[in-house]
Amino acid sequence: MAVRYAISIDLDRCIGCQACAVACQTGNELPAGDSFITVSDTVQSRGGGLWGSFVHHRCFHCDAAACVTVCPTGALAKQNGLTVIEPEKCTACGYCTDACPFDVPHIRDNRVSKCTACLGARGRIVPVPDARAGLLLRDGQEPWCVETCPSQALRFGERERLLAEAKSRVAALRSRYPNAAVYGETPLGGLGLLMILLDRPDAYGLPAKPVVPSTLTVWQDVVQPAASGLSALAAAAMGLMFIVARRQHAREKAEIAEETPVGGQDHE
Amino acid sequence: MPPGPTGKTRADGVRQTFLRGATAMQELIEPMITGTPYPIKGLVLYGTNLFHTVPNVPRTKEALQNLDFVLAIDVLPQDHVAWSDVVFPEATYLERYDELWACGHKTPYIALREPAIEPLYQTKPGWWMARELGLRLGLETFFPWQTAEEYLNQRLSSIGMDLDQLRKQNGVVIQKGKPYLANFEATGGSPFNTPSRKVELYSEALSTAGHSPLPDYQPPAEGPAGYFRLLYGRSPVHTFARTQNTPALYELQSENEVWVNDTAAARMGLRSGDRVWLENQDGAKSGPIAVKVTPRIRPDCVYMVHGFGHDAPGMTRAHGKGASDATLQTRYVLDRISGGAGLRVNFVKLVREA
């Protein structure tokens, strides 16, 4: 049973330095203008005062990922709980860009582009016993963002452990942030990116209960197979019928030829 | 006032206008222009972003023009470089050796700083410049080594090491440290260099030097009507005024914004994204800069991130982006103890871009 890994972000520890965004961009050698991580802030007037938090926009590594569901070529797939990309398979059809409830994947240079937890072509997950239970990916390193974060807001590890730690962190935060919660425990089969939010999801522009719309599943799991199946069936049925019908038609033409001796030769 | 080690008065006024501290750069500007207490003829600016560091940029430019010789040594073609007589372009830290980094404190260590690549352009490392200048100034005896490696090996030999060994240890020698105060507890000494050997709230030393022994609150002066106090600060993305041209960071933040309180902005008919010029109480101008309307700033102040408004054409990305807070800081208040400059005493008005 493959181990399920995850990344967690503690928005109370995050200092909005954007080192994760820069490390990701340089480490993954992304071209100018492209990025996998966007860090911004939200400030809201509340009860005569102000409330603010940093906001991260990046792949949530959903277990029941909409992008994986719609990808026609399998370029997007799950590996150990993370959503990875095989670029050679990508056709840039763009279905994933429409399907994602968080608007994460985008097309760049005719390929889908998004965070893959640094699991590139050579990346593999290697458990390493150390004090932080650090895990190695991508030639023996942690994901760039996790490695760089100066306030240890970003962590990588086995999902079960990160989830438990996130929950206890939230319990401690509740005294300061009554609405603090872990985002991602159950939605979409459980997210591979767990976020400790300091307030309700809508304060962050996040959907409270993200889902893969049933239309997508119906399209992929019902309509497409049915369409292929019915076409194949029609072709097969017609093929069989042809044998029978051809014989009948030949007989009919012979009958007609006997009845009308003049004119009407066989056709080509 | 206790005299310095040589008993002389230094041009920046250390121990005269201020009690302690390192050189107060901004206090050298007037002497460079007036020649008092003594004339200053030349200036070497090494790793100093002069026009973004020292307040009152117009006065600084006057000072530079008054000098006989200005040498700028920098890794970037910053704003002051064009005002110098001679420019030494320096190789970046990735292209050069630097002095060993020796750090004391709780866990002492010595670290190697070595080049990752040969210099990409016609730049030279600082050690090479120092040596070449030294040789031409008749100081050969102080430069008995030819290369940086020779120099570093010589230094490392004092702890029985050399460069190869240091490299094998990933470039760091970590030495056994001890908690900072352990010694003091054992020996009965004190880390506090005060007459009482304690942290003093009432300071005899300050009193003897002619300063108030207790902090003495002076209310801040009001600005002119229609002006806002100019506050400045830092963004986590940029470091001082030297990273605005770095591609990855430029992408994240290419310019600064002037934060205007939302009520004040509504009164002035300003919206986020509007471009304005900032003009201070002495007529110094900088801009154009985008407005950010936010409740996060007081109605009587405006705020901007430091380090933008470069006008050097060599800063190809940063050139002309945002406004320079340093240009608008024509006044400052000298801290009498450290010699530091309090810069948040300038006031600006917002002039809509035509």
Added chain:
Amino acid sequence: MSSESPRLVQRYLRAQRFIHWIGVASFLTLLFSGIALLFPPLSFLAAGGLSRLMHQIAAIPFVALPLVYAVLLPRQTKELLIESFTYAREDWEWFKHMPAYMLGRTRGLPPQGRLNAGQKLHHAGTFLMFGTVAVSGFVLWVGKGRLGANGLACTAMVHDLAMLGLSVLMIGHVYFTFLYDAFSAMRTGFVTEEYARMEHAKWLAALPSEGFAFAPDASKSAEGSEGDTKSAAE
């Protein structure tokens, strides 16, 4: 045996044949480039966007065809549309006979006009599905990345189902063509008199008799001179 050559009747003009084959080529290209997005095993065709490019390129002539037809043969276009959507009593009679027709028996069919009832239905279905697949395809093309999950799924389902319809219609079309040896109609533009009598007796009877049915050798030179015949293809 008498070797009197069969007499030929012109059924389709060159322009009509041309449009038909462009349609076939573009439809099959669209079909196969679309199928690459359906089966992961065929996904190698899609990687790098090759199949998508083919799909987009082939879509252009495919969608342009009705316009081309209308410009080249406006009268025929109008009559085809009217014919395909007009059903009379003998068409319903034909439909009753359809199971036997599918199995190769034409006896007992009421005499058919230029298009038999099945062909009318095929055309009508094709036009409707064509419109649906073209519009939904256009939405998918220009709306890429802007449809949202529901918009994508619904538009794609409409596109898929319309394609299913066109594919089934095509399978039936190919079936009947070869069952009843009608291929020559689109290959040369001509069919034998026997065929015409069997399948479209009413049409044959209504054709002007002189200068119309050609002997085979004369028919070859008539390939390029359909301008001076009262063409059957009206």
